[in-house]
Amino acid sequence: MKPSVQSILITESQIEKRVHELGKQISKDYDKSDLVLICVLKGAILFFADLIRTLAVPARYEFVQLASYHNDTKSSGVQMIQGLYQDLFRADVLIVEDIVDTGMTLDFLLNHIESFEPTSVKVCSLLDKPDRREVPVTIDYLGFKIPNSFVVGYGLDFAQHYRNLPYIGVLDGDSVALGS
């Protein structure tokens, strides 16, 4: 049995309002830039699709797919499943994430993108869970800071489910711990 959504943490209208605010700020900051937005699959897809449609600048966009894994020895790693196709040399890159948790995915991606020698690299994340941070990373554009709860929806999953929910919900904690 899958765990159920216990409560709604961020509603659909709260997300919509914040996405428009972020889009307005990004449009202002990147006016006259060669902006390349990088969507980090799969989690960021809904946020990315909504965010880019609020932008008033003629941006390019790209997709990368990364997967993080954690094992018993507490060593962790990030694997690149799908890489970048466009040349990012001298581009103004904005990474778009759904959530920053330990910071390892973002740290990996930032190092990878720096190797293309872009003019700038910044980060936009819908959610930040600072209590879980293991690697320090800077989030330049943030939607919401959230507590250390297991959240799903608007791209975020539990065992690949719940990504399609239009809001951010908190899963029932006991069933998550049991992996049911």
Ligand code: PRP
């Ligand atoms: C999630 C999320 C971020 C990353 C954040 O991706 O989309 O990319 O974890 O966690 P971190 O800060 O601890 O690295 P995940 O690897 O679960 O893949 P997904 O996006 O396909 O769900």
